[in-house]
Amino acid sequence: MILLLDSDKEGFNYCLRDSNKTVKQGTEQNINYLKGKLNTLNKTYEILTVGYLVQDCGRSVRQPVSELNSSLLENVEKDMRFGPSRDLPMKKVVNLGNMIFGNSRHLIFCGSAFYLNMPLSAIAYAIPSEDPQGVFMRSGRNGVIHEWASNKLTAIDGSKAGKCISIFLSERTDVVALKNGKPVTTTHGFSDLDGIMSQTGCGSIDTSIVLQMLSCGYSVELIYQVLSEESGFKSFLDKKLRLVDLITSKDENLILAKDILFYQIIKAIGSCCAILEGVDSIIFIGEDKEIMRDWAYVLLRQLEFLGLKMCNNNIDYQGLMTAADSPIQAHYFNFDKWSVLASLLKKAPFLKKHAALGKETNMF
Amino acid sequence: MSYKVFDLQNGQKVNLLLKGKAYRVGVKGTEASYIENKWNGNIDKEIVDIPDHRSAARMAADFIVSRGIRVDAIGHRFVHGGDHFKRSLIIDNDILLKIKECLPLAPLHNPISYSIIQEAMSGFKDIPHYLVIDSAFHSTIEPKAYHYPLPVKVIERFKFRKFGFHGISYSYICDQMPKLINIASEKLNMIVCHLGTGGASVMAVKNGVSVDTSMGFSPNSGLIMSTRSGDIDPAILLYLAKNSGMGPAEIEAILNNKSGLQGISGFSSDITDIISHMNDEAVEERAKLAFEMYIHRLKSYIGSYIMILQGRLNALVFTDDVGVGNPLIREKVCEPLAWAGIKIDKVKNNEAKNDRATFLQSPLSKVDIVSVPTDEELMICLEGGNLLGGKQ
Numbered sequence: 001m002i003l004l005l006d007s008d009k010e011g012f013n014y015c016l017r018d019s020n021k022t023v024k025q026g027t028e029q030n031i032n033y034l035k036g037k038l039n040t041l042n043k044t045y046e047i048l049t050v051g052y053l054v055q056d057c058g059r060s061v062r063q064p065v066s067e068l069n070s071s072l073l074e075n076v077e078k079d080m081r082f083g084p085s086r087d088l089p090m091k092k093v094v095n096l097g098n099m100i101f102g103n104s105r106h107l108i109f110c111g112s113a114f115y116l117n118m119p120l121s122a123i124a125y126a127i128p129s130e131d132p133q134g135v136f137m138r139s140g141r142n143g144v145i146h147e148w149a150s151n152k153l154t155a156i157d158g159s160k161a162g163k164c165i166s167i168f169l170s171e172r173t174d175v176v177a178l179k180n181g182k183p184v185t186t187t188h189g190f191s192d193l194d195g196i197m198s199q200t201g202c203g204s205i206d207t208s209i210v211l212q213m214l215s216c217g218y219s220v221e222l223i224y225q226v227l228s229e230e231s232g233f234k235s236f237l238d239k240k241l242r243l244v245d246l247i248t249s250k251d252e253n254l255i256l257a258k259d260i261l262f263y264q265i266i267k268a269i270g271s272c273c274a275i276l277e278g279v280d281s282i283i284f285i286g287e288d289k290e291i292m293r294d295w296a297y298v299l300l301r302q303l304e305f306l307g308l309k310m311c312n313n314n315i316d317y318q319g320l321m322t323a324a325d326s327p328i329q330a331h332y333f334n335f336d337k338w339s340v341l342a343s344l345l346k347k348a349p350f351l352k353k354h355a356a357l358g359k360e361t362n363m364f
Numbered sequence: 365m366s367y368k369v370f371d372l373q374n375g376q377k378v379n380l381l382l383k384g385k386a387y388r389v390g391v392k393g394t395e396a397s398y399i400e401n402k403w404n405g406n407i408d409k410e411i412v413d414i415p416d417h418r419s420a421a422r423m424a425a426d427f428i429v430s431r432g433i434r435v436d437a438i439g440h441r442f443v444h445g446g447d448h449f450k451r452s453l454i455i456d457n458d459i460l461l462k463i464k465e466c467l468p469l470a471p472l473h474n475p476i477s478y479s480i481i482q483e484a485m486s487g488f489k490d491i492p493h494y495l496v497i498d499s500a501f502h503s504t505i506e507p508k509a510y511h512y513p514l515p516v517k518v519i520e521r522f523k524f525r526k527f528g529f530h531g532i533s534y535s536y537i538c539d540q541m542p543k544l545i546n547i548a549s550e551k552l553n554m555i556v557c558h559l560g561t562g563g564a565s566v567m568a569v570k571n572g573v574s575v576d577t578s579m580g581f582s583p584n585s586g587l588i589m590s591t592r593s594g595d596i597d598p599a600i601l602l603y604l605a606k607n608s609g610m611g612p613a614e615i616e617a618i619l620n621n622k623s624g625l626q627g628i629s630g631f632s633s634d635i636t637d638i639i640s641h642m643n644d645e646a647v648e649e650r651a652k653l654a655f656e657m658y659i660h661r662l663k664s665y666i667g668s669y670i671m672i673l674q675g676r677l678n679a680l681v682f683t684d685d686v687g688v689g690n691p692l693i694r695e696k697v698c699e700p701l702a703w704a705g706i707k708i709d710k711v712k713n714n715e716a717k718n719d720r721a722t723f724l725q726s727p728l729s730k731v732d733i734v735s736v737p738t739d740e741e742l743m744i745c746l747e748g749g750n751l752l753g754g755k756q
Contacts, residue, residue: 119656120653120656121653121656121657121659121660122660124628124653124657125593125596125597125600126588126593126594126596126623126624126625126627126628126657126661127593127596127600127618127619127622127623127627128618128622128623128626128627128630129627135603136596136597136600136603138597185660185664189596189597189599190596190597190599190600191597191599191600192599193597193598193599194596194597194598194599197513202512202513202514202598203513204595204597205512205514205580205581205598206512206524206526206580206581206582206584206585207584207585207593207595207596207598207600207601207619208580208581208582208584208585208616209512209514209522209524209581209598210598210601210602211601211612211615211616211619212468212522212524213518213522214601214605214611214612214615215468215612215613216522220602220605220606223602224599224602226514226515226518227514227598227599230514230515231513231514231515232513233513235513235514235515235516236513238515256507256508256511257513259507259508260507260508260511260513262508263508263509263672266668266671266672267668267669267671267672268668269671270667270668270669270670270671270672271664271665271667271668272667273667273670273671273703273704274663274664274666274667274668274670274700274701275660275663275664275667275700277699277700277701277702277703278702278703279703302671302674303671305674305675305676306675306703
């Protein structure tokens, strides 16, 4: 059995899988509850592999899935460059996993590895640096998901994968331009703050805002708290909302929030078109819910001028949203994070090698 | 710093008497600074060290007086009036105090404007001086484009919102374009790239009014500029504040004075310098990166504005010194936009003059591409005519 772990604004998430099926999954609000849950799972099931989804591993992890050993972990920690936004909760989870599942194989799923070869002009910021590939660069996020979607598109119709825009609709939406399956630009920045506004994050803002707050005596920690925990969707209703809740809400206070989110996504798609010099296909990745697919259609209708031929809101079994003869095709891919992570394991060559040798190794 | 002296009769009829511009004021680079004055077909160019804008203003004032011109009123562009100034007004002592309060809002512009106003008011004591506000033009931008999704209490305390700048220049372009492409102003959809030697921004115009622009609460956001970073992740500032020991003033100085093209290239803040060094082995790599990043950011913004206009675009306009003076930038920006019906004619582009409006599109282009020299001073002059009742 394999245990998969990650963390987000909702808490610490776990999923226990066996032969492509989820046996158990859930979310714990704090690390102590997670510890209790993992101890119980350890007593009940034989867990051979533990996988951790870490969104930003800096440049230490160059593959979407890697064996996690102590030196790799040390490098990842060094690359976690800015405090709370850099997956510090996952550091706790990794330590906990190692303690409880000492005899299991430990793997790291890396969200940023996908972006390591993006052009420098797309990832560098225009600030002074001895090394243009220094600390401050766009790192990308959800690479595992965008790569999965890109591969899925290639499998359906490789001829449409040349210039592709991939939009992950979630509490932390991001948009990536892909050229022949490789990312060439992304909305995600150096940290989770940059890009499209999120559930509680401000997204791209004028940096003078930070300077004004610093000048008026706000501490770094307080500003980070405001920008990462009290902004985004939450700033409109002072309440944490899921994307589905936001787009279905009738609350008047949320009309502007919906408008802004919609507007930012549309602008990001336009930026990607300019960088790709056009577009062959558009992928929406989101939950398996009708309301999300409907919303993707609303977004898509804004893009009709590009030459898309729409069909009547009937997504086929391959997720096709446009007419079969549309010069630009659009797909909606239902997304289940745990299935995507599990599918990556099948492709990892080193795991096949281990399986052939029939051995499990404690990497710590 | 640039200036023009107009003869304005009855608040409407305008004759240009004299104009001048100080180049490379306080700029670090490989060329010297100079001031150029033009009148009656004459050109007076003086290569001289111009350490700051107040010195440039003094040189301009001396030249105007030396030509025997009587000045009746002086209009000043003011970039960021925050909540204090939302329309043009005559400067008195109270206004001067409020101007001082606005200095931190645009640290690269407002202090310079203030120093020029001080110099002008000391040199021309008994005449009216007035302010024209650069951000006022963007008051038509809708909340979805100007609102920052921050907590209400923070928005209310600091009055954070996108203001947008270069409004005087954009106002001139919006005045000129309907005549140039023969379209009613209220039907005009276009994207305007104001690319200056210092600042740069892009604006989307829908039905004749500004609907979005790349600069935000301050003139530091948006495009990569000569020494300004443009858009960067806000967490970078927090990282610097936490780990480098720098205070907000030092970080602000880096973002405003040492970033942008200067920060990337390490040797120049001037895009022309950078382009000319792209084959210079010593700095080739950095020069190319600076150029590529400049183009990447600019075309990203244009792409995003094409999308919000849903492709209904009459024109793509390039203005200000770099916009009208640099064909390579126009070419590299337009080349990847064929998907939006934008096709540039390379010959027309290379032959365009920077002192007149020039069409640059190929016959296959669905969108007009136009290089238009801006005239902020004319707009300031006309605004003064309105403000002073057409009597000056």
